[in-house]
Amino acid sequence: MSAIRDLAVQGMQMALVLLLAPLLTGFVRKVKARLLRRQGPPLIQPYRDLLRLLHKEAVVAVNASWLFRAVPYLVFAATWVAAALVPTFATGLLFSWSADLIAIVALLGSARFFLALAGMDIGTSFGGIGSSREAMIASLAEPAMMMVIFSLALIAGSTQLSAIAAYMLSLQEGLRVTLGLALIALVMVAIAENARIPVDNPATHLELTMVHEAMVLEYSGRHLALIELAASLKLLLYVSLIGCLFVPWGLAPVEGTVPDYIFGILAYAAKLFAGGLALGIFEISIAKMRVFRVPAFLGAALMLGLLGALLRFVSGSF
Amino acid sequence: MGLAFDIAHMLAGGLVLVSFMMIYQDRLPALINTFTLQAILLSASVAWQANLQSAPELYVTAMIALLFKGMIIPISLRRMIVRLGIHREIENVVGIGVTMLFGMGLVALSMVVMLRVTAMADPLAREDLAFALSVILLGLLMMVTRRNAVGQVIGFMSLENGLILAATGAKGMPLVVEISVAFSVLIAFIVIGIFLFRIRERFDTVDVRALDRFRGDRR
Numbered sequence: 001m002s003a004i005r006d007l008a009v010q011g012m013q014m015a016l017v018l019l020l021a022p023l024l025t026g027f028v029r030k031v032k033a034r035l036l037r038r039q040g041p042p043l044i045q046p047y048r049d050l051l052r053l054l055h056k057e058a059v060v061a062v063n064a065s066w067l068f069r070a071v072p073y074l075v076f077a078a079t080w081v082a083a084a085l086v087p088t089f090a091t092g093l094l095f096s097w098s099a100d101l102i103a104i105v106a107l108l109g110s111a112r113f114f115l116a117l118a119g120m121d122i123g124t125s126f127g128g129i130g131s132s133r134e135a136m137i138a139s140l141a142e143p144a145m146m147m148v149i150f151s152l153a154l155i156a157g158s159t160q161l162s163a164i165a166a167y168m169l170s171l172q173e174g175l176r177v178t179l180g181l182a183l184i185a186l187v188m189v190a191i192a193e194n195a196r197i198p199v200d201n202p203a204t205h206l207e208l209t210m211v212h213e214a215m216v217l218e219y220s221g222r223h224l225a226l227i228e229l230a231a232s233l234k235l236l237l238y239v240s241l242i243g244c245l246f247v248p249w250g251l252a253p254v255e256g257t258v259p260d261y262i263f264g265i266l267a268y269a270a271k272l273f274a275g276g277l278a279l280g281i282f283e284i285s286i287a288k289m290r291v292f293r294v295p296a297f298l299g300a301a302l303m304l305g306l307l308g309a310l311l312r313f314v315s316g317s318f
Numbered sequence: 319m320g321l322a323f324d325i326a327h328m329l330a331g332g333l334v335l336v337s338f339m340m341i342y343q344d345r346l347p348a349l350i351n352t353f354t355l356q357a358i359l360l361s362a363s364v365a366w367q368a369n370l371q372s373a374p375e376l377y378v379t380a381m382i383a384l385l386f387k388g389m390i391i392p393i394s395l396r397r398m399i400v401r402l403g404i405h406r407e408i409e410n411v412v413g414i415g416v417t418m419l420f421g422m423g424l425v426a427l428s429m430v431v432m433l434r435v436t437a438m439a440d441p442l443a444r445e446d447l448a449f450a451l452s453v454i455l456l457g458l459l460m461m462v463t464r465r466n467a468v469g470q471v472i473g474f475m476s477l478e479n480g481l482i483l484a485a486t487g488a489k490g491m492p493l494v495v496e497i498s499v500a501f502s503v504l505i506a507f508i509v510i511g512i513f514l515f516r517i518r519e520r521f522d523t524v525d526v527r528a529l530d531r532f533r534g535d536r537r
Contacts, residue, residue: 175324177331184335299415300342307338307422311429 002255003094009261010084010094016265017083017240021232022046024239024276029203031280046232050225058221061122071118072219072226075111079230082107083237087244089264091162092254100159101149104241105142108193108234112138115227119215130214133291137199137211140298141192144185147305151182152245154312161241165248181308183246188301190238192294194231197283199294202231209288239275240268247271322370326442329363330449333483334425337456337476341417344408346399346468350392353472357387360479367486370442375496376486382500383482391475391507398511399468402518412463424455446487453480467517467524471510478503 026046033040060068082104085095112134119131153159155178156167167173192199195212205213216227244251250267252260289297336356343349361384368376399405428451436444457477461470478499485496514524521528 174321175328177327177334180328180331181335296342296414300338300418303415303418303422304338307425310422310426 006092006094009090009092009256013088013090013093014080014084017088017233017236018080018229020272021083021229021236022050024236024272025232027273027276028235028280028283031277032284035280035284046228050229053220053225053228054222056221058223060223061218063122064218065121067114068118068121068218069223071114071121072223072230074114076226076230076233078107078111078114079233079237082111083233083240085161086237086240087161087165087251088240089250089268090252090256090261091165092252092256093162096160096162101152101161101164102146102159104161104237105145105149108237109138109142111230115215118219122218124218126214126217130211130217133211134215137192137294137298140295140302141189144298144302144305145189145193147302147309148182148186148189151178151305151308151312154309155179161244162254165244165251168245168248169251178308178312179246181304181311183242185301185305185308186242186245188297188304190242192298192301194235194238196279198286198289198297201288209291211291236272239272239279243268243271243275323442326363326366326370327445329359329366330446330483330487332359333363333479334449334452334456337453337460338418338421340472340476341421341456341460341463342414344414346407346466347396347405349469349472350395350399353395353476354388354392356476356479357383357392360482361388363483364486367446379482379486379496379500382497383479386500386504387475387479390504394507394511395468395472398514402468402514402524404466404468404524407466417459417463421456421459424459425452428452428455443487447484450480450484450487453477453483456480465525465527467510467514467526470526471507471514474510475503475507 023043023046026041026043029045030040030043085093085099085104085107087093087096116131116134119127119134121127149159152164155173155176156164158164158167173179191197195202200211200213201209202212204210212231216224219227250264250270252264256264333356336352336359340349340352340356343352361380364376364380364383368374368380396405429448432448432451433444436447439447454477457473457475457480460473460476464470464473481499482496517526517529518524
């Protein structure tokens, strides 16, 4: 019986993240537009974009290899599986015992690896420059992410997301500097990973500055739709991850009842709303930095993560 | 322990974090804003300590920190850099990554030293002292790595923030000492301000490399 319930929760979670991901992207765009005193596209615009792309013909360059066609599916699958592993509205997901936080980072890393390969596949200069910049950002963002995971694992004694969330909920730890440092480092990593404004501008096609858009420039039709959906899923994943690790209140417990789950979904919606609002406000209040300034930004995230782990390691009391 | 301890811990840890933010900033106005943030955090931390230790004279210390360091010094520093015409200058530090690495080493050092030395003390005072030593060392590091004299002044002021944190953590620093320290910092600030303008008059810059020629040990 419990296996059936866990399976149902897992299935609901997978459907929920897929349905909500474009909405979150649209919401962030709407917040930014309203703050700039523009009307902005409607909230459901990302869904319409995806639908339009799905109906369009996929144009593939003559010299594209099989990899170019396979990558959108690989990227989408890896990101969706990673998003399915993060407890969004309930802990005790069926899959969560098979993979921990490090596996999520690995899944996202392999998605990025394939995307970078596809960027170089056709041999245009934009794809190449996008891939090389993406690799530069990744080489700093992933160690910073690992440092955050180490800090959290040292505190909670586990790398399982459900176990960490349960530990945080039990309030044994209280406010700790390590937690604050980990939160700031994770937010910085999330901004860089999702190509948000100080690192990359998601709304531009200006050749000199784009990173993520340069890699996917050659894609069209259903391939592009999958990649866009994967990007939205990744944003949702990071917001959910921050919510699950640092504000785990409202998560339905393992042996949950129906009201628990409904309350969990409401709490999750509130977290997404707060996250999207904060991201929109942050993005309009800051200017994009030069590409060669990004290593300093991510280096700071790495340092903060390292400092948190160090503080925790030197003395158990911090 | 409990929540009171947690809040004191968070505020003191926040001071260290803001010290790191100051090392990361390379524009002077942003640096001054960060310094203001540190002063406000310091005064909150001191006020919380006053509440915990039920020592009303510490509230005076908090007010002094808020008034002098949170308002008077940042405002006059900002006017100073505007008058010197350097508010748009970007400072080339030794390299943010390297400096932050050094800073982490210093924090680790102060943790190891302080937690060993004060093994017997009250845990709240222990943590406060460890964090205060980190803030002091980070302030010193900032004075070493900045070439611009204004940056060095801010490093000096943040070092003094660390001293106040240490003094409030270890119960029983007399108010007279507190007030005289605050005033001597203010006087130091005025003297440094006059010096800045003198240096600028003489060398047309506040980059302290211009002074190297006059050290006497160069051939």
